[in-house]
Amino acid sequence: MPIDHRLSEEYEALRATVAEFARDVIAPKIGGFYEQEEFPYEIVREMGRMGLFGLPFPEEYGGMGGDYFALCIALEELARVDSSVAITLEAGVSLGAMPVFRFGTEEQKREWLPRLCSGEMLGAFGLTEPDCGSDAGGTRTTARLDEAAGQWVINGTKSFITNSGTDITGLVTVTAVTGRTDDGRPLISSIMVPSGTPGFTVSKKYSKVGWNASDTRELSFTDCRVPAANLLGEMGRGYAQFLRILDEGRIAIAALATGLAQGCVDESLEYARSREAFGRPIGANQAIQFKLADMEMRAHTSRLTWRDAASRLVHGEPFKKEAAVAKLYSSEIAVTNAREATQIHGGYGFMNEYPVARMWRDAKILEIGEGTSEVQRMLIARELGLTG
Protein backbone atom coordinates (compact mmCIF):
# COMPACT_ATOMS: atom_id res chain seq x y z
CA MET A 1 0.00 0.00 0.00
CA PRO A 2 1.82 3.14 -1.15
CA ILE A 3 -0.29 5.53 0.94
CA ASP A 4 -3.14 4.97 3.34
CA HIS A 5 -6.20 6.98 2.48
CA ARG A 6 -8.23 6.10 5.53
CA LEU A 7 -8.05 7.28 9.10
CA SER A 8 -7.15 4.53 11.52
CA GLU A 9 -9.98 3.25 13.71
CA GLU A 10 -9.05 5.39 16.72
CA TYR A 11 -8.67 8.60 14.75
CA GLU A 12 -11.99 7.92 13.10
CA ALA A 13 -13.55 7.35 16.53
CA LEU A 14 -12.08 10.67 17.69
CA ARG A 15 -13.45 12.41 14.61
CA ALA A 16 -16.92 10.95 15.15
CA THR A 17 -16.89 11.89 18.85
CA VAL A 18 -15.91 15.49 18.20
CA ALA A 19 -18.44 15.73 15.37
CA GLU A 20 -21.18 14.53 17.71
CA PHE A 21 -20.09 16.99 20.38
CA ALA A 22 -20.05 19.86 17.88
CA ARG A 23 -23.51 18.97 16.63
CA ASP A 24 -25.15 18.33 20.00
CA VAL A 25 -23.40 20.76 22.32
CA ILE A 26 -21.89 23.59 20.28
CA ALA A 27 -24.35 24.10 17.42
CA PRO A 28 -27.43 24.80 19.57
CA LYS A 29 -25.71 27.36 21.79
CA ILE A 30 -22.91 29.09 19.97
CA GLY A 31 -25.04 31.61 18.09
CA GLY A 32 -26.00 33.26 21.37
CA PHE A 33 -22.45 33.58 22.62
CA TYR A 34 -21.36 34.94 19.26
CA GLU A 35 -24.11 37.54 19.16
CA GLN A 36 -23.32 38.66 22.73
CA GLU A 37 -19.57 38.48 22.07
CA GLU A 38 -19.24 36.27 25.12
CA PHE A 39 -16.62 33.66 25.76
CA PRO A 40 -18.37 30.24 25.94
CA TYR A 41 -16.91 29.03 29.23
CA GLU A 42 -19.29 26.09 29.60
CA ILE A 43 -18.49 24.74 26.13
CA VAL A 44 -14.76 25.15 26.71
CA ARG A 45 -15.07 23.33 30.05
CA GLU A 46 -16.77 20.43 28.25
CA MET A 47 -14.04 20.39 25.61
CA GLY A 48 -11.53 20.22 28.45
CA ARG A 49 -13.36 17.30 30.02
CA MET A 50 -13.20 15.46 26.71
CA GLY A 51 -9.45 15.91 26.77
CA LEU A 52 -9.27 18.06 23.63
CA PHE A 53 -6.72 20.46 25.13
CA GLY A 54 -4.42 17.53 25.94
CA LEU A 55 -4.69 15.81 22.57
CA PRO A 56 -1.08 16.05 21.32
CA PHE A 57 0.64 15.71 24.70
CA PRO A 58 1.91 12.62 26.55
CA GLU A 59 -0.09 11.23 29.44
CA GLU A 60 2.70 11.99 31.94
CA TYR A 61 1.85 15.69 31.59
CA GLY A 62 -1.90 15.14 31.73
CA GLY A 63 -2.24 14.75 27.98
CA MET A 64 -4.16 12.23 25.91
CA GLY A 65 -1.15 10.55 24.37
CA GLY A 66 -2.18 11.56 20.86
CA ASP A 67 -0.37 13.75 18.39
CA TYR A 68 -0.70 16.85 16.23
CA PHE A 69 -2.76 14.94 13.69
CA ALA A 70 -5.33 14.13 16.36
CA LEU A 71 -5.50 17.82 17.30
CA CYS A 72 -6.10 18.76 13.66
CA ILE A 73 -8.90 16.22 13.33
CA ALA A 74 -10.63 17.77 16.33
CA LEU A 75 -10.11 21.30 14.95
CA GLU A 76 -11.64 20.42 11.61
CA GLU A 77 -14.76 18.93 13.18
CA LEU A 78 -15.20 21.85 15.59
CA ALA A 79 -14.77 24.46 12.86
CA ARG A 80 -17.27 22.64 10.71
CA VAL A 81 -19.78 23.99 13.21
CA ASP A 82 -18.01 26.98 14.75
CA SER A 83 -14.65 28.70 14.40
CA SER A 84 -14.57 30.63 17.70
CA VAL A 85 -14.36 27.48 19.80
CA ALA A 86 -11.98 25.94 17.28
CA ILE A 87 -9.55 28.88 17.48
CA THR A 88 -9.81 28.81 21.27
CA LEU A 89 -8.59 25.21 21.15
CA GLU A 90 -6.02 25.92 18.44
CA ALA A 91 -4.47 28.87 20.25
CA GLY A 92 -4.69 27.18 23.65
CA VAL A 93 -2.87 24.08 22.46
CA SER A 94 -0.65 25.06 19.60
CA LEU A 95 0.31 28.56 20.79
CA GLY A 96 -0.31 28.29 24.54
CA ALA A 97 0.80 24.85 25.63
CA MET A 98 3.01 23.65 22.77
CA PRO A 99 5.90 26.08 23.39
CA VAL A 100 6.02 24.90 27.01
CA PHE A 101 6.05 21.29 25.84
CA ARG A 102 8.62 21.81 23.09
CA PHE A 103 11.00 24.18 24.82
CA GLY A 104 10.24 24.06 28.56
CA THR A 105 12.38 22.48 31.25
CA GLU A 106 11.04 19.39 32.99
CA GLU A 107 10.02 21.59 35.90
CA GLN A 108 8.17 24.08 33.68
CA LYS A 109 6.33 21.26 31.93
CA ARG A 110 5.26 19.71 35.23
CA GLU A 111 4.11 23.05 36.54
CA TRP A 112 2.04 24.19 33.57
CA LEU A 113 1.08 21.34 31.26
CA PRO A 114 -1.34 19.38 33.46
CA ARG A 115 -3.57 22.43 33.91
CA LEU A 116 -3.26 23.51 30.28
CA CYS A 117 -4.03 19.96 29.10
CA SER A 118 -7.17 19.76 31.23
CA GLY A 119 -8.59 22.93 29.67
CA GLU A 120 -9.11 24.36 33.16
CA MET A 121 -6.41 26.88 32.28
CA LEU A 122 -5.82 28.55 28.94
CA GLY A 123 -2.46 29.62 27.58
CA ALA A 124 -1.69 32.32 25.03
CA PHE A 125 1.25 33.34 22.90
CA GLY A 126 2.10 36.99 22.33
CA LEU A 127 4.20 37.67 19.28
CA THR A 128 2.39 40.35 17.32
CA GLU A 129 2.86 44.00 18.33
CA PRO A 130 1.19 47.21 17.21
CA ASP A 131 4.09 47.89 14.84
CA CYS A 132 5.09 44.40 13.80
CA GLY A 133 3.17 41.31 12.76
CA SER A 134 4.47 39.63 9.64
CA ASP A 135 7.91 40.95 10.42
CA ALA A 136 7.98 39.35 13.86
CA GLY A 137 11.74 39.81 14.06
CA GLY A 138 10.99 43.50 14.53
CA THR A 139 9.77 42.91 18.10
CA ARG A 140 10.09 46.03 20.24
CA THR A 141 9.06 44.58 23.57
CA THR A 142 12.11 44.27 25.79
CA ALA A 143 13.01 42.08 28.73
CA ARG A 144 15.96 43.10 30.89
CA LEU A 145 17.45 40.69 33.38
CA ASP A 146 17.74 42.26 36.83
CA GLU A 147 20.43 39.90 38.05
CA ALA A 148 20.35 41.12 41.63
CA ALA A 149 16.62 40.41 41.94
CA GLY A 150 16.77 37.33 39.71
CA GLN A 151 13.93 38.74 37.62
CA TRP A 152 13.07 39.72 34.07
CA VAL A 153 11.73 43.23 33.71
CA ILE A 154 9.40 43.38 30.70
CA ASN A 155 8.24 46.50 28.84
CA GLY A 156 6.18 46.70 25.67
CA THR A 157 2.82 46.05 24.01
CA LYS A 158 1.34 43.00 22.25
CA SER A 159 -1.61 43.16 19.86
CA PHE A 160 -4.42 40.76 18.95
CA ILE A 161 -3.50 38.04 21.44
CA THR A 162 -5.96 35.13 21.42
CA ASN A 163 -7.06 33.60 24.78
CA SER A 164 -5.10 36.20 26.73
CA GLY A 165 -7.86 37.76 28.81
CA THR A 166 -10.37 35.08 29.80
CA ASP A 167 -11.21 34.25 33.42
CA ILE A 168 -9.28 31.02 32.97
CA THR A 169 -6.20 32.40 31.22
CA GLY A 170 -3.21 31.46 33.33
CA LEU A 171 -0.24 32.10 31.15
CA VAL A 172 0.91 34.28 28.29
CA THR A 173 4.26 33.53 26.69
CA VAL A 174 5.68 36.67 25.11
CA THR A 175 8.58 37.26 22.82
CA ALA A 176 10.92 40.07 23.81
CA VAL A 177 14.31 41.46 22.91
CA THR A 178 16.73 40.29 25.58
CA GLY A 179 19.97 41.48 24.05
CA ARG A 180 21.85 42.30 20.87
CA THR A 181 24.41 40.48 18.78
CA ASP A 182 27.82 42.07 18.30
CA ASP A 183 26.62 43.55 15.02
CA GLY A 184 23.58 45.03 16.74
CA ARG A 185 20.81 42.60 15.66
CA PRO A 186 18.19 41.92 18.33
CA LEU A 187 18.26 38.62 20.23
CA ILE A 188 14.72 37.51 20.94
CA SER A 189 13.69 35.21 23.79
CA SER A 190 10.39 33.79 25.00
CA ILE A 191 9.30 34.50 28.55
CA MET A 192 6.31 33.12 30.42
CA VAL A 193 4.15 35.69 32.17
CA PRO A 194 1.49 34.35 34.54
CA SER A 195 -1.84 36.19 34.40
CA GLY A 196 -2.23 38.69 37.19
CA THR A 197 1.48 39.55 37.39
CA PRO A 198 1.79 43.22 38.46
CA GLY A 199 2.71 45.45 35.53
CA PHE A 200 0.92 43.14 33.06
CA THR A 201 -2.32 44.76 31.90
CA VAL A 202 -4.96 43.14 29.75
CA SER A 203 -7.06 45.67 27.88
CA LYS A 204 -10.69 45.23 27.02
CA LYS A 205 -11.77 42.98 24.18
CA TYR A 206 -11.42 44.21 20.63
CA SER A 207 -14.60 44.65 18.63
CA LYS A 208 -14.01 42.12 15.85
CA VAL A 209 -15.58 41.28 12.49
CA GLY A 210 -15.55 37.55 13.30
CA TRP A 211 -14.44 34.96 15.86
CA ASN A 212 -16.76 36.82 18.18
CA ALA A 213 -16.99 34.12 20.82
CA SER A 214 -13.21 33.93 21.10
CA ASP A 215 -11.08 36.17 23.31
CA THR A 216 -8.64 38.62 21.66
CA ARG A 217 -6.86 41.36 23.61
CA GLU A 218 -4.15 43.94 23.58
CA LEU A 219 -1.59 43.41 26.34
CA SER A 220 0.76 45.92 27.88
CA PHE A 221 3.78 45.38 30.06
CA THR A 222 5.15 48.16 32.24
CA ASP A 223 8.12 47.16 34.35
CA CYS A 224 6.46 43.80 34.66
CA ARG A 225 8.67 41.49 36.74
CA VAL A 226 8.72 37.70 36.49
CA PRO A 227 11.29 35.22 37.89
CA ALA A 228 14.40 34.65 35.78
CA ALA A 229 13.34 30.99 35.69
CA ASN A 230 10.38 31.96 33.48
CA LEU A 231 12.63 32.08 30.44
CA LEU A 232 11.22 29.50 28.03
CA GLY A 233 13.86 27.66 26.06
CA GLU A 234 17.26 29.01 25.25
CA MET A 235 18.14 32.63 25.72
CA GLY A 236 18.22 34.42 22.36
CA ARG A 237 16.61 31.49 20.52
CA GLY A 238 13.08 32.86 20.75
CA TYR A 239 12.94 33.67 17.05
CA ALA A 240 13.83 30.14 15.93
CA GLN A 241 11.42 28.73 18.50
CA PHE A 242 8.40 30.65 17.35
CA LEU A 243 9.17 29.83 13.74
CA ARG A 244 8.80 26.16 14.65
CA ILE A 245 5.61 26.87 16.60
CA LEU A 246 4.17 28.86 13.70
CA ASP A 247 5.10 26.17 11.16
CA GLU A 248 3.08 23.65 13.15
CA GLY A 249 0.31 26.11 13.85
CA ARG A 250 -0.22 26.60 10.12
CA ILE A 251 -1.29 22.99 9.78
CA ALA A 252 -3.76 23.49 12.60
CA ILE A 253 -5.17 26.62 10.95
CA ALA A 254 -5.42 24.68 7.67
CA ALA A 255 -7.48 21.98 9.42
CA LEU A 256 -9.67 24.66 10.97
CA ALA A 257 -10.14 26.33 7.58
CA THR A 258 -11.03 22.98 6.03
CA GLY A 259 -13.71 22.55 8.68
CA LEU A 260 -15.18 25.95 7.91
CA ALA A 261 -15.14 25.17 4.18
CA GLN A 262 -16.87 21.84 4.78
CA GLY A 263 -19.37 23.45 7.13
CA CYS A 264 -20.30 25.80 4.27
CA VAL A 265 -20.98 22.75 2.08
CA ASP A 266 -23.09 21.08 4.81
CA GLU A 267 -25.23 24.13 5.37
CA SER A 268 -25.60 25.01 1.70
CA LEU A 269 -26.49 21.49 0.65
CA GLU A 270 -29.35 21.37 3.08
CA TYR A 271 -30.52 24.82 2.10
CA ALA A 272 -30.32 24.09 -1.64
CA ARG A 273 -32.56 21.07 -1.12
CA SER A 274 -35.19 22.82 0.94
CA ARG A 275 -35.36 26.36 -0.44
CA GLU A 276 -37.73 26.70 -3.36
CA ALA A 277 -37.78 29.33 -6.07
CA PHE A 278 -39.67 29.29 -9.36
CA GLY A 279 -41.53 26.21 -8.16
CA ARG A 280 -38.59 23.92 -7.45
CA PRO A 281 -35.70 23.56 -5.03
CA ILE A 282 -32.91 26.00 -5.88
CA GLY A 283 -30.59 22.95 -5.84
CA ALA A 284 -32.31 21.73 -9.02
CA ASN A 285 -30.55 24.52 -10.93
CA GLN A 286 -27.26 23.52 -12.42
CA ALA A 287 -25.76 26.87 -11.47
CA ILE A 288 -26.29 26.01 -7.79
CA GLN A 289 -25.21 22.39 -8.27
CA PHE A 290 -21.94 23.49 -9.83
CA LYS A 291 -21.31 25.93 -7.01
CA LEU A 292 -21.78 23.07 -4.54
CA ALA A 293 -19.62 20.71 -6.56
CA ASP A 294 -16.83 23.30 -6.58
CA MET A 295 -17.24 23.94 -2.86
CA GLU A 296 -16.99 20.22 -2.12
CA MET A 297 -13.94 19.95 -4.39
CA ARG A 298 -12.21 22.75 -2.48
CA ALA A 299 -13.01 21.36 0.96
CA HIS A 300 -11.87 17.91 -0.08
CA THR A 301 -8.60 19.13 -1.59
CA SER A 302 -7.97 21.31 1.40
CA ARG A 303 -8.34 18.31 3.73
CA LEU A 304 -5.73 16.45 1.70
CA THR A 305 -3.27 19.32 2.10
CA TRP A 306 -3.48 19.50 5.89
CA ARG A 307 -3.47 15.75 6.31
CA ASP A 308 -0.35 15.50 4.17
CA ALA A 309 1.46 18.21 6.14
CA ALA A 310 0.33 16.74 9.48
CA SER A 311 1.49 13.22 8.55
CA ARG A 312 4.90 14.59 7.67
CA LEU A 313 5.04 16.40 11.00
CA VAL A 314 4.11 13.34 13.08
CA HIS A 315 6.54 11.19 11.13
CA GLY A 316 9.36 13.60 11.90
CA GLU A 317 9.85 14.64 8.29
CA PRO A 318 10.35 18.16 6.95
CA PHE A 319 6.96 19.83 6.57
CA LYS A 320 7.62 23.56 6.24
CA LYS A 321 6.57 23.91 2.61
CA GLU A 322 3.61 21.54 2.93
CA ALA A 323 2.39 23.42 5.98
CA ALA A 324 2.56 26.74 4.12
CA VAL A 325 0.78 25.24 1.10
CA ALA A 326 -1.95 23.82 3.36
CA LYS A 327 -2.43 27.08 5.27
CA LEU A 328 -2.47 29.21 2.11
CA TYR A 329 -4.80 26.96 0.15
CA SER A 330 -7.22 26.15 2.96
CA SER A 331 -7.63 29.71 4.13
CA GLU A 332 -8.24 31.04 0.65
CA ILE A 333 -10.79 28.37 -0.23
CA ALA A 334 -12.49 28.87 3.15
CA VAL A 335 -13.10 32.48 2.16
CA THR A 336 -14.37 31.40 -1.26
CA ASN A 337 -16.67 28.73 0.16
CA ALA A 338 -18.04 31.12 2.76
CA ARG A 339 -18.81 33.68 0.05
CA GLU A 340 -20.53 31.06 -2.11
CA ALA A 341 -22.46 29.64 0.85
CA THR A 342 -23.81 33.09 1.65
CA GLN A 343 -24.75 33.53 -1.99
CA ILE A 344 -26.67 30.25 -2.02
CA HIS A 345 -28.54 31.36 1.10
CA GLY A 346 -29.63 34.61 -0.54
CA GLY A 347 -30.84 37.25 1.89
CA TYR A 348 -30.95 34.76 4.74
CA GLY A 349 -27.22 34.29 4.32
CA PHE A 350 -26.75 37.92 5.35
CA MET A 351 -28.65 37.37 8.59
CA ASN A 352 -26.51 36.67 11.64
CA GLU A 353 -28.75 33.90 12.87
CA TYR A 354 -27.71 31.71 9.94
CA PRO A 355 -24.51 29.71 10.53
CA VAL A 356 -23.21 30.65 7.07
CA ALA A 357 -23.23 34.31 8.04
CA ARG A 358 -21.01 33.44 10.97
CA MET A 359 -18.78 31.41 8.66
CA TRP A 360 -18.50 34.30 6.24
CA ARG A 361 -17.44 36.63 9.04
CA ASP A 362 -15.04 34.04 10.48
CA ALA A 363 -13.34 33.10 7.21
CA LYS A 364 -11.35 36.25 6.39
CA ILE A 365 -9.06 36.17 9.42
CA LEU A 366 -7.78 32.77 8.26
CA GLU A 367 -5.91 34.55 5.46
CA ILE A 368 -4.28 36.86 8.02
CA GLY A 369 -3.56 35.12 11.34
CA GLU A 370 -0.53 32.88 11.89
CA GLY A 371 1.11 34.24 8.78
CA THR A 372 -0.73 36.16 6.06
CA SER A 373 -1.26 34.69 2.60
CA GLU A 374 1.60 36.86 1.37
CA VAL A 375 3.88 35.45 4.05
CA GLN A 376 2.90 31.90 3.03
CA ARG A 377 3.75 32.70 -0.59
CA MET A 378 7.10 34.11 0.55
CA LEU A 379 7.76 30.88 2.46
CA ILE A 380 6.81 28.65 -0.44
CA ALA A 381 8.91 30.69 -2.87
CA ARG A 382 11.85 30.45 -0.48
CA GLU A 383 11.38 26.68 -0.27
CA LEU A 384 11.52 26.68 -4.08
CA GLY A 385 14.93 28.30 -3.79
CA LEU A 386 13.93 31.82 -4.77
CA THR A 387 15.53 34.64 -2.82
CA GLY A 388 15.81 38.40 -2.89
Next chain:
Amino acid sequence: MSLRIVVAVKYVPDATGDRHFADDLTTDRDAVDGLLSELDEYAVEQALQIAEAADDAEITVLTVGPADAKDALRKALSMGADKAVHVEDDALHGTDVMGTSLVLAKAIEHAGFDLVVTGMASTDGTAGVVPALLAERLGIPQVTLLSEVAVSGGKVTGRRDGDAASEQVEASLPALVSVTDQSGEARYPSFKGIMAAKKKPVEALDLSDLGIDAADVGLAGAWTAVQEAAARPARSAGTIVKDEGEGGKQLAAFLAEHKFI
Protein backbone atom coordinates in the same frame (compact mmCIF):
# COMPACT_ATOMS: atom_id res chain seq x y z
CA MET B 1 -14.06 -6.88 47.49
CA SER B 2 -14.52 -5.43 44.10
CA LEU B 3 -17.98 -4.23 43.08
CA ARG B 4 -18.89 -6.04 39.87
CA ILE B 5 -21.15 -3.99 37.63
CA VAL B 6 -22.66 -5.30 34.41
CA VAL B 7 -24.22 -2.78 32.02
CA ALA B 8 -26.54 -4.09 29.31
CA VAL B 9 -26.12 -1.94 26.20
CA LYS B 10 -28.00 -2.29 22.97
CA TYR B 11 -26.71 -1.62 19.47
CA VAL B 12 -29.54 0.06 17.59
CA PRO B 13 -30.11 1.51 14.12
CA ASP B 14 -29.43 5.26 14.12
CA ALA B 15 -32.78 6.89 14.85
CA THR B 16 -31.89 9.81 12.59
CA GLY B 17 -31.42 7.37 9.68
CA ASP B 18 -34.11 6.06 7.35
CA ARG B 19 -35.18 2.89 9.17
CA HIS B 20 -37.02 0.04 7.44
CA PHE B 21 -38.27 -3.46 8.02
CA ALA B 22 -36.81 -6.42 6.14
CA ASP B 23 -39.04 -8.93 4.29
CA ASP B 24 -39.47 -11.07 7.42
CA LEU B 25 -40.66 -7.96 9.30
CA THR B 26 -37.52 -7.72 11.40
CA THR B 27 -35.43 -4.57 11.46
CA ASP B 28 -33.39 -4.10 8.30
CA ARG B 29 -30.03 -3.60 9.96
CA ASP B 30 -28.10 -3.30 6.73
CA ALA B 31 -29.96 -0.22 5.63
CA VAL B 32 -28.82 2.17 8.38
CA ASP B 33 -25.73 2.69 10.48
CA GLY B 34 -25.94 1.40 14.00
CA LEU B 35 -24.78 2.87 17.27
CA LEU B 36 -24.87 2.48 21.03
CA SER B 37 -28.46 3.29 22.03
CA GLU B 38 -28.43 6.85 23.39
CA LEU B 39 -30.58 5.77 26.30
CA ASP B 40 -27.99 3.15 27.23
CA GLU B 41 -25.25 5.79 27.29
CA TYR B 42 -26.97 7.03 30.45
CA ALA B 43 -26.61 3.54 31.94
CA VAL B 44 -22.90 3.48 31.13
CA GLU B 45 -22.47 6.95 32.61
CA GLN B 46 -24.19 6.00 35.88
CA ALA B 47 -22.14 2.81 36.11
CA LEU B 48 -18.96 4.86 35.64
CA GLN B 49 -19.99 7.29 38.35
CA ILE B 50 -20.82 4.45 40.74
CA ALA B 51 -17.47 2.84 39.97
CA GLU B 52 -15.61 6.13 40.48
CA ALA B 53 -17.25 6.56 43.88
CA ALA B 54 -16.44 2.98 44.93
CA ASP B 55 -13.07 1.91 46.33
CA ASP B 56 -12.77 -0.85 43.82
CA ALA B 57 -15.14 -1.65 41.00
CA GLU B 58 -15.11 -3.32 37.64
CA ILE B 59 -17.54 -2.59 34.83
CA THR B 60 -18.45 -5.15 32.20
CA VAL B 61 -20.55 -3.99 29.27
CA LEU B 62 -22.73 -6.60 27.63
CA THR B 63 -24.54 -6.65 24.35
CA VAL B 64 -26.59 -9.21 22.47
CA GLY B 65 -26.44 -8.36 18.80
CA PRO B 66 -24.87 -8.86 15.38
CA ALA B 67 -21.17 -8.49 14.56
CA ASP B 68 -21.41 -4.71 14.21
CA ALA B 69 -22.71 -4.47 17.77
CA LYS B 70 -19.03 -4.49 18.72
CA ASP B 71 -19.14 -0.76 17.92
CA ALA B 72 -21.50 -0.21 20.83
CA LEU B 73 -19.17 -2.12 23.14
CA ARG B 74 -16.17 -0.19 21.82
CA LYS B 75 -17.89 3.10 22.56
CA ALA B 76 -18.77 2.01 26.11
CA LEU B 77 -15.20 0.83 26.64
CA SER B 78 -13.79 4.13 25.41
CA MET B 79 -16.09 5.94 27.84
CA GLY B 80 -14.31 3.98 30.57
CA ALA B 81 -15.84 0.50 31.09
CA ASP B 82 -13.25 -2.19 31.82
CA LYS B 83 -14.26 -5.15 29.68
CA ALA B 84 -16.98 -6.38 27.39
CA VAL B 85 -19.06 -9.43 26.57
CA HIS B 86 -20.58 -9.83 23.12
CA VAL B 87 -23.19 -12.52 22.54
CA GLU B 88 -23.53 -13.16 18.83
CA ASP B 89 -25.26 -16.06 17.13
CA ASP B 90 -27.09 -16.34 13.81
CA ALA B 91 -29.91 -18.11 15.64
CA LEU B 92 -30.66 -14.85 17.50
CA HIS B 93 -32.17 -13.16 14.44
CA GLY B 94 -35.69 -12.00 15.29
CA THR B 95 -35.46 -12.64 19.03
CA ASP B 96 -38.14 -10.87 21.09
CA VAL B 97 -38.02 -9.53 24.65
CA MET B 98 -38.41 -13.01 26.19
CA GLY B 99 -35.46 -14.42 24.28
CA THR B 100 -33.34 -11.29 24.68
CA SER B 101 -33.81 -11.30 28.44
CA LEU B 102 -32.99 -15.01 28.59
CA VAL B 103 -29.71 -14.54 26.75
CA LEU B 104 -28.81 -11.42 28.71
CA ALA B 105 -29.52 -13.18 32.02
CA LYS B 106 -27.31 -16.15 31.16
CA ALA B 107 -24.52 -13.85 30.00
CA ILE B 108 -24.76 -11.73 33.14
CA GLU B 109 -24.50 -14.86 35.30
CA HIS B 110 -21.54 -15.92 33.21
CA ALA B 111 -19.81 -12.56 33.75
CA GLY B 112 -20.54 -12.45 37.50
CA PHE B 113 -22.23 -9.42 39.05
CA ASP B 114 -23.27 -7.45 42.11
CA LEU B 115 -25.18 -4.78 40.20
CA VAL B 116 -26.84 -4.79 36.78
CA VAL B 117 -27.46 -1.42 35.13
CA THR B 118 -29.71 -0.96 32.08
CA GLY B 119 -31.25 1.89 30.15
CA MET B 120 -34.93 2.78 30.50
CA ALA B 121 -35.82 1.41 27.06
CA SER B 122 -34.07 0.86 23.77
CA THR B 123 -34.45 3.54 21.11
CA ASP B 124 -35.61 1.00 18.50
CA GLY B 125 -37.75 -1.69 20.15
CA THR B 126 -38.71 0.65 23.02
CA ALA B 127 -40.49 -2.15 24.90
CA GLY B 128 -38.97 -1.03 28.17
CA VAL B 129 -39.58 -4.41 29.74
CA VAL B 130 -36.19 -6.10 29.39
CA PRO B 131 -34.94 -4.74 32.74
CA ALA B 132 -37.89 -6.22 34.66
CA LEU B 133 -37.68 -9.54 32.81
CA LEU B 134 -33.98 -9.65 33.48
CA ALA B 135 -34.36 -9.09 37.23
CA GLU B 136 -36.99 -11.84 37.37
CA ARG B 137 -34.78 -14.28 35.53
CA LEU B 138 -31.82 -13.46 37.76
CA GLY B 139 -33.98 -13.63 40.88
CA ILE B 140 -32.82 -10.24 42.15
CA PRO B 141 -34.61 -7.05 43.24
CA GLN B 142 -35.21 -4.37 40.60
CA VAL B 143 -35.29 -0.62 41.13
CA THR B 144 -36.26 0.82 37.79
CA LEU B 145 -36.47 4.21 36.10
CA LEU B 146 -34.10 6.02 38.43
CA SER B 147 -33.01 9.57 37.78
CA GLU B 148 -30.44 9.41 40.56
CA VAL B 149 -28.52 6.39 41.76
CA ALA B 150 -25.78 5.55 44.26
CA VAL B 151 -24.26 2.49 45.86
CA SER B 152 -23.01 2.20 49.42
CA GLY B 153 -22.93 -0.30 52.24
CA GLY B 154 -24.11 -3.20 50.10
CA LYS B 155 -27.18 -1.27 48.94
CA VAL B 156 -28.22 0.60 45.86
CA THR B 157 -30.36 3.67 46.47
CA GLY B 158 -31.98 6.06 44.07
CA ARG B 159 -34.74 8.46 43.19
CA ARG B 160 -37.61 7.72 40.89
CA ASP B 161 -39.46 10.77 39.63
CA GLY B 162 -43.10 10.20 38.82
CA ASP B 163 -45.79 12.61 37.67
CA ALA B 164 -47.15 13.06 41.17
CA ALA B 165 -44.28 12.23 43.46
CA SER B 166 -40.58 11.50 43.78
CA GLU B 167 -39.78 8.24 45.50
CA GLN B 168 -36.59 7.28 47.28
CA VAL B 169 -36.02 3.61 46.63
CA GLU B 170 -33.38 1.14 47.68
CA ALA B 171 -32.48 -2.51 47.32
CA SER B 172 -29.76 -4.70 48.72
CA LEU B 173 -27.18 -6.05 46.31
CA PRO B 174 -27.18 -7.99 44.10
CA ALA B 175 -29.78 -5.92 42.31
CA LEU B 176 -30.79 -4.44 38.97
CA VAL B 177 -31.35 -0.76 38.27
CA SER B 178 -32.54 0.97 35.14
CA VAL B 179 -31.80 4.66 34.68
CA THR B 180 -33.64 7.37 32.78
CA ASP B 181 -32.50 10.13 30.46
CA GLN B 182 -32.77 12.50 33.44
CA SER B 183 -29.92 10.80 35.27
CA GLY B 184 -27.21 13.07 33.83
CA GLU B 185 -25.62 13.55 30.42
CA ALA B 186 -23.18 10.87 29.38
CA ARG B 187 -19.55 11.82 29.00
CA TYR B 188 -17.84 11.93 25.61
CA PRO B 189 -15.00 9.45 25.24
CA SER B 190 -11.56 11.06 25.39
CA PHE B 191 -8.82 10.15 22.94
CA LYS B 192 -7.00 8.40 25.79
CA GLY B 193 -10.16 6.38 26.41
CA ILE B 194 -10.46 5.57 22.71
CA MET B 195 -6.86 4.37 22.58
CA ALA B 196 -7.22 2.38 25.81
CA ALA B 197 -10.43 0.71 24.59
CA LYS B 198 -8.45 -1.01 21.86
CA LYS B 199 -6.59 -3.03 24.45
CA LYS B 200 -9.55 -3.94 26.65
CA PRO B 201 -10.83 -7.53 26.49
CA VAL B 202 -14.01 -8.34 24.55
CA GLU B 203 -15.28 -11.85 25.24
CA ALA B 204 -17.27 -13.35 22.36
CA LEU B 205 -19.93 -15.90 23.25
CA ASP B 206 -22.53 -17.82 21.29
CA LEU B 207 -25.64 -19.62 22.46
CA SER B 208 -23.88 -22.92 23.09
CA ASP B 209 -21.33 -21.18 25.33
CA LEU B 210 -24.26 -20.04 27.46
CA GLY B 211 -26.05 -23.40 27.31
CA ILE B 212 -29.08 -21.90 25.56
CA ASP B 213 -31.20 -23.97 23.20
CA ALA B 214 -31.50 -22.16 19.86
CA ALA B 215 -35.19 -23.10 19.76
CA ASP B 216 -35.87 -20.77 22.73
CA VAL B 217 -34.75 -17.69 20.81
CA GLY B 218 -34.99 -16.25 17.29
CA LEU B 219 -38.13 -15.67 15.25
CA ALA B 220 -39.33 -19.22 15.89
CA GLY B 221 -38.87 -19.00 19.65
CA ALA B 222 -40.48 -15.56 19.94
CA TRP B 223 -43.62 -15.16 22.05
CA THR B 224 -44.69 -12.28 19.89
CA ALA B 225 -44.97 -12.16 16.14
CA VAL B 226 -45.05 -9.10 13.95
CA GLN B 227 -48.05 -9.56 11.64
CA GLU B 228 -47.73 -6.45 9.58
CA ALA B 229 -45.59 -3.38 9.34
CA ALA B 230 -46.48 -0.20 7.52
CA ALA B 231 -44.76 3.12 7.15
CA ARG B 232 -46.24 5.92 9.22
CA PRO B 233 -48.73 7.82 7.06
CA ALA B 234 -47.51 11.17 5.81
CA ARG B 235 -48.45 14.02 8.09
CA SER B 236 -51.73 15.53 6.98
CA ALA B 237 -52.14 19.25 6.62
CA GLY B 238 -52.94 20.96 9.92
CA THR B 239 -56.16 22.68 10.81
CA ILE B 240 -56.05 26.42 10.38
CA VAL B 241 -58.05 28.40 12.88
CA LYS B 242 -58.88 31.89 11.67
CA ASP B 243 -59.42 34.19 14.60
CA GLU B 244 -62.66 36.07 14.16
CA GLY B 245 -63.23 36.63 17.84
CA GLU B 246 -63.76 32.94 18.64
CA GLY B 247 -60.14 31.84 17.99
CA GLY B 248 -59.32 31.06 21.59
CA LYS B 249 -62.41 28.93 22.06
CA GLN B 250 -61.79 27.06 18.84
CA LEU B 251 -58.21 26.34 19.88
CA ALA B 252 -59.33 25.04 23.25
CA ALA B 253 -61.98 22.88 21.60
CA PHE B 254 -59.40 21.44 19.23
CA LEU B 255 -57.01 20.63 22.07
CA ALA B 256 -59.78 19.06 24.14
CA GLU B 257 -61.03 17.01 21.21
CA HIS B 258 -57.57 15.54 20.69
CA LYS B 259 -57.13 14.99 24.42
CA PHE B 260 -54.16 17.36 24.72
CA ILE B 261 -55.92 19.08 27.60
